[in-house]
Each structure stands twice: as structure tokens, then as C-alpha cells.
Amino acid sequence: MVEGARRHEASTASGTRRYTALVPTQVARLLDEPAAAAALATYDGVLVGAAATPPSLAERAASAGVTLVPTYGMSETSGGCVYAGRPLPVSRVRIEDGRVLLGGATLASGYLAGDPAGAFVEDPAGSERWFRTDDAGHLDEDGRLHVDGRLDDLVTTGGLKVAPRVVEDALLRHVPGVREAVVVGAPDAEWGQVVSAALVVDTDGATRPPGLADVRSALRDALPAYALPRRLIVAADLPTRGPGKPDRSAIATWFTMGQ
Structure with missing residues (x-):
């Protein structure tokens, strides 16, 4: 049921432990199939990376007996260096003005073509190097x-x-039938940008998909007013790039077509 996923086995004092690695989109689709969800539950852990794991997806997995282990890292850190929010013993994490910085023994020496953007930095004392990611975090x-x-x-x-991500999780939690959600900013003459949501919705054919008024009403108690979507598109599927990452640039163009 999890063909194509990478499988890992580790021997411990208590015996062999089994792991597999997936992206969130794969996890969500497998959880929709009872037999596939049961197969995932046989693993000691399912490492989830390449894209963010929505809290609502983690809750679905836990209800199905599936142990998700969110991973975080990148090429500059030799792959995953943070697991379930905790860095490896040889890795370091800090936050600077809302930006995630990663350090430690797995950090790359730099780029072959140089580092004009200053992604690799040293702390003021010069005792440790850090990689300035493009991610916001806390x-x-x-x-x-x-x-x-x-x-x-x-x-x-x-x-x-x-x-x-906050709006996307609220959409998955509070708007009935929403299976996938991607939120982007669309240009707006009055607001600069407006929150715009693209959804994939499960319907039985008799139930109409939610409209913008339905979505805003469902989220009114979950989000501040300024974070409520002002534009909405319901699609059969959403474009992706790489292993399950939504193509936000492509989705953003949907909201500017015809303007």
C-alpha cells in the first residue's frame, strides 16, 4: 500500500524497528484508504518531510494509529536535522527576527559558486556557523x-x-469537505494583497462546494478578520512541484488571470 515510499529498518536492543518516509500529500491520500492506513500503522514511525505537515493531518494520523515524525532540513544541512521539533544531538536551531537558523556538524561548508546572499553566517563571537533559511518559525x-x-x-x-499555513490548517479543520488547501497572496489595489484560497473539496455530487461566504463564515471564530480569505477558487486538483509541494506561484496566477 505504500509502494514507492522509502523503507528503513533499524536494529535496536529491543529488535528491528521499521520506518518509511512520505510527503504530507501521500499521507493524506493513504489515510483516505482504510487498507493503506492500516499498513501505515504497522510502521514504528512515518517520517514526513519535503513540505509542512498540517496539525489536522497529524491528528487524523494519530486517530488511525499512525505515528508521524515531522522532519526538517535541506541540502545545506545534509538533509533532515530536526525531527519532531528537536534537532539532532549534533545540530543547532535558533530563531532570529522570526527566521529559522540552523547550525551544527551537518552544516555544509558553503556553495561552490560562492555565497553572495550571505546565507552562511558566523555568530558575533565567531564560535559557530549558521545557515539562514528562508523559513519563518518559532x-x-x-x-x-x-x-x-x-x-x-x-x-x-x-x-x-x-x-x-495557519489559514490552510483552519480551512482543513473547519470547512466541511475540504481535502486540500493552499493559501496565497493576490494583488489588490486597496489592501496591497488579499488572502486567497484554492481548495480541493470532496462532494457527493449532490452537495455544492462551499462558496466564499460559506468559507468566511466557517472560519470567523478561528481566525482574525484580516486573515479571512477574500478570494476563493475550488479546483479538481492543485498543481504541485517536486515531491508533493504545492506550486504556489502557479496557484497565485489563478487569482490574477483576467485582471
Whole structure:
């Protein structure tokens, strides 16, 4: 049921432990199939990376007995270096003005073509090197990392910043039938940008998909007024790039066509 996923086995004192690695879109679709969900539940852990794992998806997985382990990292850190919000023993995480910085033994030496953007930096004492990611994030009271989305994905509407991931999770939680949600900023003469949502909705053929008024009403108690979507598109599927990542640029063009 999880063909195409990478399978990993690790021997421990208590025996062999089994893991597989998926992207969130794959997890969501497998959870829709009872037999596939049961297969996932046989693993000791399902490593989830390449894109953000919505909290609502983690809750669905837990209800199905599936143990998700969100992973975070990139080529500059030799792959995953943060698991379930905790860095590896040899890795470091800190937040600077809302930006995630990664450090530690797995950090790359630099780029072959140089680093004109200054992505690799040293702390003021010169004792440690860091990689400045393009991700926004925060540490909770237990010190766990939460990635809030890419800095360049933030929507600035009326001078206020909206993290698309927060709105996307609210859509998945509170709007009936929503299976996939991507939120982008669309240009607007009055607000600068407006929060715009593209949805994939499960319907039985007799139920109409939600309209913008339905979505705003469903989210009114979950989000501040400025974060409520002002534009909406319901599609059969959403464009992706890479392993399950939504193509936000392509989706953003949907909201500018005809303007």
C-alpha cells in the first residue's frame, strides 16, 4: 500500500524497528484508504518531510494509529536535522527576527559558486556557523521548533502579515469537505494583497462546494478578520512541484488571470 515510499529498518536492543518516509500529500491520500492506513500503522514511525505537515493531518494520523515524525532540513544541512521539533544531538536551531537558523556538524561548508546572499553566517563571537533559511518559525515553551512557512510566502494585507499555513490548517479543520488547501497572496489595489484560497473539496455530487461566504463564515471564530480569505477558487486538483509541494506561484496566477 505504500509502494514507492522509502523503507528503513533499524536494529535496536529491543529488535528491528521499521520506518518509511512520505510527503504530507501521500499521507493524506493513504489515510483516505482504510487498507493503506492500516499498513501505515504497522510502521514504528512515518517520517514526513519535503513540505509542512498540517496539525489536522497529524491528528487524523494519530486517530488511525499512525505515528508521524515531522522532519526538517535541506541540502545545506545534509538533509533532515530536526525531527519532531528537536534537532539532532549534533545540530543547532535558533530563531532570529522570526527566521529559522540552523547550525551544527551537518552544516555544509558553503556553495561552490560562492555565497553572495550571505546565507552562511558566523555568530558575533565567531564560535559557530549558521545557515539562514528562508523559513519563518518559532520555538514553543518546550523548545520545539515550529516552522510557520516560507518568509516569502507570507501575505501582507492592509499592513498585517498572515502566515498561509495557519489559514490552510483552519480551512482543513473547519470547512466541511475540504481535502486540500493552499493559501496565497493576490494583488489588490486597496489592501496591497488579499488572502486567497484554492481548495480541493470532496462532494457527493449532490452537495455544492462551499462558496466564499460559506468559507468566511466557517472560519470567523478561528481566525482574525484580516486573515479571512477574500478570494476563493475550488479546483479538481492543485498543481504541485517536486515531491508533493504545492506550486504556489502557479496557484497565485489563478487569482490574477483576467485582471
